[in-house]
Amino acid sequence: MPPNSSAANAPLPALPSDHRELVLKVIPMPADCNANGDIFGGWVMAQVDLAGAVLPARYVRGRMATVAVNQFVFKQPVRVGDILSFYSHVTRIGRTSITVMVEVFAERFSAQGQYVKVTEASLTYVAIDREGRPRPIPDEARAEWKAPD
Numbered sequence: 001m002p003p004n005s006s007a008a009n010a011p012l013p014a015l016p017s018d019h020r021e022l023v024l025k026v027i028p029m030p031a032d033c034n035a036n037g038d039i040f041g042g043w044v045m046a047q048v049d050l051a052g053a054v055l056p057a058r059y060v061r062g063r064m065a066t067v068a069v070n071q072f073v074f075k076q077p078v079r080v081g082d083i084l085s086f087y088s089h090v091t092r093i094g095r096t097s098i099t100v101m102v103e104v105f106a107e108r109f110s111a112q113g114q115y116v117k118v119t120e121a122s123l124t125y126v127a128i129d130r131e132g133r134p135r136p137i138p139d140e141a142r143a144e145w146k147a148p149d
């Protein structure tokens, strides 16, 4: 099905309850708006970067840095007062990097109890040492991770 078809954008009756983990909830404020009155995309990107770091932080066990935003799709506008839920799962653990998928769902005033996916993104974080150089992900952390089926 095309990703932008109306069926793909239909509200969901519930938030995910599978392998995806809730890593952040936040309500955007009027100060976060763009000239259209919707929420500024840069604000959403900053929240996604923060949310995306949560699962890698468990594995990296020390300093890390965002090295790449591999993909970022604004599927629907975000509005003031939306209750945003950020879900994440790890898609890859490399030698020094971890890649996650972050999906953002909005519960709106006008449709409480229904959730619209507003954003999805893939980001990569790198474990770094004190000098800021890449360092290996600890073996025991890697062993804890189960790749998605």
Ligand SMILES: CC(C)(COP(=O)(O)OP(=O)(O)OC[C@H]1O[C@@H](n2cnc3c(N)ncnc32)[C@H](O)[C@@H]1OP(=O)(O)O)[C@@H](O)C(=O)NCCC(=O)NCCS
Pocket (backbone or CB within 6 Å): 064, 065, 066, 067, 068, 093, 094, 095, 096, 097, 098, 124, 126, 128, 132, 133, 134
């Ligand atoms: C993160 C940083 C230390 C990586 O250094 P680097 O010399 O590029 O390191 P490498 O080429 O050895 O790559 C390290 C890992 O990052 C991955 N990586 C590098 N560039 C990437 C890219 N464009 N997309 C996805 N992954 C990338 C590599 O595949 C490698 O992962 P692996 O070891 O799991 O295979 C360096 O790029 C840096 O300091 N960037 C700035 C980070 C920053 O300021 N972020 C914003 C604020 S947190």
